[in-house]
Amino acid sequence: MKSILLYFKIICTAFLFISCHSPSITFPEGGYPYPETISQSDSTFYFVPLRDSLSKRDSILYANGFRLYRAFDEPNLSLQPADSVTFRYLFSLALGNPYLIKLVGHVMTIKEIDSGKSIPSADETRLTDIERIHFRFLERRYPVGDREYKPKWRQYIDSMIKRYPELLSPVYYMHLYDKMYMGRPQERIYHFCTKILPDWQYQKFIQLLDNSGYWKMHYSVDCAEPPMDGWGFTLEANTGRRYNSVSAGSCGVADSAAVLKKACQWLIDCSGLKMEFRVSPAER
Numbered sequence: 197m198k199s200i201l202l203y204f205k206i207i208c209t210a211f212l213f214i215s216c217h218s219p220s221i222t223f224p225e226g227g228y229p230y231p232e233t234i235s236q237s238d239s240t241f242y243f244v245p246l247r248d249s250l251s252k253r254d255s256i257l258y259a260n261g262f263r264l265y266r267a268f269d270e271p272n273l274s275l276q277p278a279d280s281v282t283f284r285y286l287f288s289l290a291l292g293n294p295y296l297i298k299l300v301g302h303v304m305t306i307k308e309i310d311s312g313k314s315i316p317s318a319d320e321t322r323l324t325d326i327e328r329i330h331f332r333f334l335e336r337r338y339p340v341g342d343r344e345y346k347p348k349w350r351q352y353i354d355s356m357i358k359r360y361p362e363l364l365s366p367v368y369y370m371h372l373y374d375k376m377y378m379g380r381p382q383e384r385i386y387h388f389c390t391k392i393l394p395d396w397q398y399q400k401f402i403q404l405l406d407n408s409g410y411w412k413m414h415y416s417v418d419c420a421e422p423p424m425d426g427w428g429f430t431l432e433a434n435t436g437r438r439y440n441s442v443s444a445g446s447c448g449v450a451d452s453a454a455v456l457k458k459a460c461q462w463l464i465d466c467s468g469l470k471m472e473f474r475v476s477p478a479e480r
Contacts, residue, residue, distance in 0.1 A: 221281065221402060226411030227438030230276050244274045245439045246415050252339040254416065256366060260373055261430075264288070267315050268296050268307050268386055273434040274441070282434040283401075285463055287475075289427045297467050299401075302393045306467045313385040318376040330363060331372045340364055397466050404459035405433075410442055417444040417453040429475065431460060 228245030231238065238244050240262045250258055262272070264286065273284060280301040288294040293309035309315065320328055333356065334340070340363050345353060362368040393401075410431070428445035444453035454476070461476035 223433075223435055223438075224406055224411045227433065227435070227440035230274070230439055234275050238275060239272060242272050242274055243415075243441055244272075246274075246441060249415060252342065252366070256338060256369055256373075259370060263377060264294065264315060269384070270296065270298075273432050274439050277436045278434045281436070282432075283405075283463075284432045284434075285429060285460055286432075287427065287429045295469065297463050297469075299393065299398075299463070302395065302398050303390060304393050304467060305388055305390050306469060307386050307388040308469075309386050315385070316377065318373065320376060322376050322378060323372060327372055327375070330360065330368075331376075334363065334369050334372070338369060339366075391468075393466055397462075401459060401462050401466070404455070404462055408453075408455035408459055410456050410459070411438075411440060413442045413453070413456070415441055415443065417442065417456075419445055427475075429460060431456070 228249075231244050234244075241247070241259055242262045242265055243250075243258045246258065247255070265272075270284070273282060278300070283299040285297040285299075286294060287296075293314055295309070296307040298305045298307075320331065323331060337343075337353065340357060341353060357363055410433075428443060430441060430443040433440040442453070442456065444456065457476040461474055464471060464475065
């Protein structure tokens, strides 16, 4: 009960602080417009404004993104403007649990996975033998047939498509994912804390973000040579006019997202999270 009362006290104090001290912010041009209409299926697609920009392969990756956000009980920010400007930073490791930082106005919420628990992962044992073959085939070759192959591989792929035409369907691919995640326990697996960000810290984050070119970046900053066991993050923005989302990974400090990583590192520093490494190197 005390923790609940403390949480509401923080929220109320933050509301008074924001309403008295924070002028409206004008962000640079860019981002994506919110959808004019929302369908029932959009509730589980957490990047609706990006839909027409995603590659076929990325569309499957992003369609599955809702599972990670829902593990943190996070809403879909891409459907319509929130009541306050909102930023959400999700960090993932190849080996290790993710964490999430959300900034709603000056109110920062930090969510971490509880010790001894982990994000639910796909369970291939839920698939039949032939479904497992199909899933592994699609993991390596989706979208099927869209690339050039050596003759021996072309013959194999064509024979698979001829015998199993469902391999061409993104709906079937998503069905396999859904089946692997069925029946997962819904208990909360994370803890969180909330704090009020001083105005100077908030304004510095906005300045770093705007100077990074974030608002006009491609939705995914690719690595020239992706590491095998690196890390990655997604930074979303929900403003009164536009939505934006950019994902990047551990491509080194000289990639096109280097300045954006400085903004993200500032969020991490403000959160007080203790990290084994930095997303952006410390400035000397």
